[in-house]
Amino acid sequence: xxxxxxxxxxxxxxxxxxxxxxxxxxxxxxxxxxxxxxxxxxxxxxxxxxxxxxxxxxxxxxxxxxxxxxxxxxxxxxxxxxxxxxxxxxxxxxxxxxxxxxxxxxxxxxxxxx
Amino acid sequence: xxxxxxxxxxxxxxxxxxxxxxxxxxxxxxxxxxxxxxxxxxxxxxxxxxxxxxxxxxxxxxxxxxxxxxxxxxxxxxxxxxxxxxxxxxxxxxxxxxxxxxxxxxxxxxxxxxx
Numbered sequence: 001x002x003x004x005x006x007x008x009x010x011x012x013x014x015x016x017x018x019x020x021x022x023x024x025x026x027x028x029x030x031x032x033x034x035x036x037x038x039x040x041x042x043x044x045x046x047x048x049x050x051x052x053x054x055x056x057x058x059x060x061x062x063x064x065x066x067x068x069x070x071x072x073x074x075x076x077x078x079x080x081x082x083x084x085x086x087x088x089x090x091x092x093x094x095x096x097x098x099x100x101x102x103x104x105x106x107x108x109x110x111x112x113x114x
Numbered sequence: 115x116x117x118x119x120x121x122x123x124x125x126x127x128x129x130x131x132x133x134x135x136x137x138x139x140x141x142x143x144x145x146x147x148x149x150x151x152x153x154x155x156x157x158x159x160x161x162x163x164x165x166x167x168x169x170x171x172x173x174x175x176x177x178x179x180x181x182x183x184x185x186x187x188x189x190x191x192x193x194x195x196x197x198x199x200x201x202x203x204x205x206x207x208x209x210x211x212x213x214x215x216x217x218x219x220x221x222x223x224x225x226x227x228x229x
Contacts, residue, residue, distance in 0.1 A: 105158040
């Protein structure tokens with residue numbers, strides 16, 4: 001079965017600083033990968049998804065970007081953080097089998113922008 | 115386009131009572147439906163899923179859900195609530211007939227269990 005790793009688990013960053021969150025997946029190949037954000041008291045917001053290396057779809061225009069340099073690695077970045085970027089960031093994957101639709105989630109990264 | 119509506123952002127039940135969390139979906143194609151649970155400061159965990167076949171789906175932790183096409187519903191139930199069931203629950207639907215597009219999630223229902 002697949003395992004999703006995210007790091008760091010928690011992060012406190014000042015406004016205007018850069019950001020890099022990493023997600024790696026084990027136990028499956030050619031997965032679809034996703035980045036979500038949960039702001040306090042709000043639901044899941046899909047930020048980016050990727051169906052393959054170098055292929056990124058952006059759902060919400062903002063100061064974040066994503067990259068997929070390897071099949072099982074997904075990175076979320078920002079050049080300058082805003083206060084509104086605070087939240088709980090979740091990476092998810094869907095196995096490469098097109099018949100399966102369920103997504104599996106990592107443990108998340110809690111980001112606080114001060 | 116698919117969408118999901120979860121009725122009630124917060125549901126409170128007594129320990130041992132029936133749990134009923136409501137989910138209605140909108141889909142122009144036969145849907146794939148899911149329920150997830152999220153405990154504080156953790157990722158989402160898949161509770162159960164409906165793809166095709168039997169409309170009553172059993173999941174982990176004693177939860178089950180019934181797909182009702184005529185009502186476009188996929189409500190989550192558990193006969194007897196336990197304190198450990200207190201969490202946030204999300205209903206989701208597969209967005210398009212393509213397997214590559216992301217799930218569409220509801221806004222979540224927070225379940226509280228009172229001793």
